[in-house]
């Protein structure tokens with residue numbers, strides 16, 4: 031029994047150390063995204079990029095928690111792209127708070143796929159004013 | 170649909186029944202002889218009277234035309250089962266035939282079910298509206314194996330279901346079982362396998378009493394094939410015991426007085442309610458107690474415990490600020506959700522009956538004042554004690570508390586309104602939009618939500634005005650998928666006689682466990698509107714696997730394997746139509762929703778079931 035416990039504990043430590051290294055390594059490429067691709071966050075992205083981003087949002091399961099348009103649900107908040115630059119968006123997804131699963135590695139989702147998602151989310155029109163929706167203004 | 174029929178046998182020629190009357194019991198003394206015609210469909214007592222009790226009866230059999238299962242119906246009928254849900258089988262053909270021909274398929278009437286799990290879940294949903302159990306007549310071995318999850322759900326949800334299990338033990342066959350209930354004994358309250366008719370009578374009445382005494386739970390009676398089928402020798406006298414309902418266990422008066430003192434002197438007391446309102450009376454008591462104290466109420470909505478728009482209804486985060494928490498039938502409330510040092514009071518029947526194997530309870534609660542009693546039965550005494558202790562000073566403090574709570578309530582409603590606008594025009598349709606579109610068309614009607622409310626991100630609970638006990642049946646108990654669709658049909662069956670509009674918000678994954686239940690609703694003309702939460706997946710599980718893959722640094726894009734329903738998409742409108750429902754869909758344009766609801770409601774108001782297949786956002 032004891033032997034097992036020791037193994038489990040040390041195994042966990044090894045994994046954690048590896049994860050720490052990974053996260054440190056990944057922090058670098060995500061920072062370079064902004065430096066190398068300022069065009070994506072400034073110039074209007076192409077319809078093709080937006081379409082790819084929409085598809086990526088499904089492929090990488092973002093929709094399952096945030097809704098198909100990042101509009102939010104109980105399981106994941108509305109993603110407000112005005113709150114984050116592309117670089118900050120990418121680094122959040124790579125290392126989110128405890129509530130969201132981390133997409134740590136390039137093989138899990140590449141920076142360019144995330145940039146496409148960002149472009150897609152930017153293209154989603156803001157939600158309507160609830161006061162303009164009659165059904166949300168009834169008793 | 171089988172029309173309720175009069176008995177085709179003339180029971181007068183072989184039956185003599187004498188009922189002894191007692192206070193609060195059904196008081197009819199009947200001697201059914203050849204000279205006195207039996208009231209159609211009635212034997213010893215009018216059906217539906219079991220809530221008040223049933224008189225003891227002696228049945229004297231005058232001829233050999235009577236079979237064991239006829240006598241079984243003499244015992245069961247006065248207990249007041251409106252329906253018997255059935256999946257037929259040879260080992261209870263005797264009882265089935267007696268239900269049809271001896272008691273005329275009326276009180277109880279058979280409800281044809283295409284799976285035993287549905288038979289039990291329909292009974293579960295029915296009870297949550299009507300407060301009366303149904304009997305489910307199913308095969309003891311293979312049938313109970315199918316039914317077991319539904320029995321477990323009823324057990325977790327404290328709902329009595331009366332299982333009648335046909336078995337053939339005297340002349341065993343390939344499906345006989347020596348102890349069929351063994352596999353379900355961990356989640357039933359009591360069971361027996363009677364070996365004689367008088368044993369049946371005693372155990373059948375006992376089973377009813379055990380099931381109905383809080384904590385209420387499923388019970389099972391195994392009925393042997395030969396006992397059902399054998400003729401009763403002429404001259405046999407059989408006794409049917411009287412049934413007097415138990416009073417529910419009330420909390421010890423000293424402990425209740427202490428609870429009142431703690432609540433009145435608390436700075437910020439919170440009522441945490443789970444299965445607190447067993448009946449409409451419970452709902453009334455909880456409102457009264459909350460208003461006396463102007464205390465916050467946090468509801469897990471396992472029952473219709475508290476009105477959704479009541480200003481004292483609060484988010485669960487207020488538990489963190491409470492100095493005194495009164496948990497009512499809420500054994501799962503964890504101390505870790507409270508601030509350190511908060512006093513936790515629990516009034517729960519949980520410890521009065523539990524089983525060891527299946528953990529429908531969580532961590533040990535560590536209450537400071539644990540009272541083992543039925544909460545609803547204890548509330549009137551607690552309310553009286555609280556009234557006695559409230560001084561004018563306290564009343565002023567309470568009024569100030571209410572103002573703050575009302576503001577917080579209003580704030581969270583406004584926040585929900587804003588959240589509901591997100592994705593308002595999106596396709597797939599947002600679940601908030603579905604709830605809002607429905608509310609617009611049902612709010613002036615006498616409606617009842619016959620499904621879980623937690624499926625579509627709780628939007629119905631957040632946007633509709635839940636006020637009356639029958640407005641909501643609560644959640645499933647076990648969170649076993651496959652409960653919701655048949656339970657909704659059972660609840661809609663109970664609503665039918667009141668002319669209430671039953672609304673079912675139906676998850677796609679849940680529907681496909683028991684799609685045959687749609688046919689049962691069509692066949693028995695159970696009016697209800699089912700609106701699909703068709704996210705074309707087990708979305709909960711998509712999220713689970715995405716998280717798992719992420720945490721393991723693996724491919725998250727593969728989280729759809731095993732979890733989504735594509736290639737082909739399931740066409741629920743076509744499915745429902747093939748099973749006798751009016752249906753429309755798939756509808757993925759939110760603008761088409763309102764008119765579709767209007768058309769479907771017109772069908773439901775004609776007395777038929779209707780389904781809208783709405784393609785929805787994931788949550």
Ligand SMILES: Cc1ncc(C[n+]2csc(CCOP(=O)(O)OP(=O)(O)O)c2C)c(N)n1
Pocket residue numbers: 318624648649650651676677678679680704706707708709710787
């Ligand atoms: C009988 C049973 N099997 C499996 C599960 C595990 N489970 C929990 S949620 C879920 C998916 C339910 O799908 P659906 O009803 O469509 O709801 P959704 O997750 O899509 O909101 C499953 C399979 C369960 N709770 N019960």
Ligand SMILES: [Mg+2]
Pocket residue numbers: 676677678702703704705706707708
């Ligand atoms: Mg689903």
